[in-house]
Amino acid sequence: MVIRYLEQAFGVASSHPDFRFRGFLFSALILISSGFGFFSFYNAVIDFYPPMLIADLIGFFSCFIGGYYLLVKKQPKVAAAILQLIVTLITFLFILVDGNEEFALAFAFFTPVMGIFLLGYKFGSILSVINFAGIFYFCFTQMGTWQPAPFLSINLIHFSFVYTILLIVSFYYDSSRRKAYQMLAEANVKLQELATTDALTALRNRRYIDDVLLNATSDHYMAMIDVDDFKQVNDQFGHDKGDKILVKLARVLVSSVGAKDIVGRWGGEEFVVIFAEPSLAHVEECLKCLNQHIAATDFGIQRPVTISIGLANHNAKSHKESLRSVDQALYEAKSKGKNTYSIAC
Numbered sequence: 001m002v003i004r005y006l007e008q009a010f011g012v013a014s015s016h017p018d019f020r021f022r023g024f025l026f027s028a029l030i031l032i033s034s035g036f037g038f039f040s041f042y043n044a045v046i047d048f049y050p051p052m053l054i055a056d057l058i059g060f061f062s063c064f065i066g067g068y069y070l071l072v073k074k075q076p077k078v079a080a081a082i083l084q085l086i087v088t089l090i091t092f093l094f095i096l097v098d099g100n101e102e103f104a105l106a107f108a109f110f111t112p113v114m115g116i117f118l119l120g121y122k123f124g125s126i127l128s129v130i131n132f133a134g135i136f137y138f139c140f141t142q143m144g145t146w147q148p149a150p151f152l153s154i155n156l157i158h159f160s161f162v163y164t165i166l167l168i169v170s171f172y173y174d175s176s177r178r179k180a181y182q183m184l185a186e187a188n189v190k191l192q193e194l195a196t197t198d199a200l201t202a203l204r205n206r207r208y209i210d211d212v213l214l215n216a217t218s219d220h221y222m223a224m225i226d227v228d229d230f231k232q233v234n235d236q237f238g239h240d241k242g243d244k245i246l247v248k249l250a251r252v253l254v255s256s257v258g259a260k261d262i263v264g265r266w267g268g269e270e271f272v273v274i275f276a277e278p279s280l281a282h283v284e285e286c287l288k289c290l291n292q293h294i295a296a297t298d299f300g301i302q303r304p305v306t307i308s309i310g311l312a313n314h315n316a317k318s319h320k321e322s323l324r325s326v327d328q329a330l331y332e333a334k335s336k337g338k339n340t341y342s343i344a345c
């Protein structure tokens, strides 16, 4: 229920990698705006202090602008940049105006951690370094006058050390996380490619062809192609030679059809062509060419290799019936004496 509401608010499904990031932004905006709301009240009513009140109010209203970009404009990167700028600016102001108390420096540690997470390790570290330079300069030039205890060089060294460690750890963590995510996405693309490619011929495999056929929004002519007497070829010339013939045959099929037609290996010595062209006359011409090209190709076995082709109209809604028709047409082509085509009526 809550997840569904958040999915709607963020504009992405909970399975989307961005969902967690948007969720973090959303929670951070609520938390930080509540903090600024409370301190606005504190600096206005309990302990009136105009400089901090102004800073708190700027922070409070900026959170709403961030929320607007996150939820209405659906631009999480802009929301993240606003959130981070508020945090960096306000913590910096806090250090400048809060009586130079050493504890104010603790708030500076927000930037190297949050900045890298929200803006990415590149922009996050640039902002962190600028922030650090500003704070360092301020501390270095003012620390002799800090009250109640003077800010000593050793305090500045401690601060610099912790800040640098946090920056390095955050940088390393975020860059590794992003790299791992990118590698995973690339591996998925490769995996998808492997899962839909036939290992022998490098044509699309049956899984891919099935997907195309089932998701087609319009009818297509589909040809089922079977190599004639391939058992004899295997028996006579060996399985390895048979494999080479299938590879060459696949190449001839691809070069004999149009660029938009899809050629796939259905399995064994059966191939499929899905024609992009809706004209039957054009497709029939193509079938004649296929029979002629294959029969005229030299497969290096001192005898021709021929194919039989069945053609049928394929409709995604009656996928199984369409496959039966094309099988029937192929059977007819074989019955007619092979090395020919037949069209399902």
Ligand SMILES: Nc1nc2c(ncn2[C@@H]2O[C@H](COP(=O)(O)OP(=O)(O)OP(=O)(O)O)[C@@H](O)[C@H]2O)c(=O)[nH]1
Residues within 6 Å of the ligand: 200, 226, 227, 228, 229, 230, 231, 232, 234, 238, 239, 240, 241, 242, 243, 246, 267, 268, 269, 334, 338
């Ligand atoms: N070399 C090789 N042979 C295969 C492969 N897949 C299937 N075959 C062979 O293809 C042959 C198909 O034989 P059959 O189904 O009897 O058909 P056919 O000999 O082509 O006869 P018709 O279909 O009637 O023309 C079998 O001998 C299978 O072993 C493959 O990947 N490589």
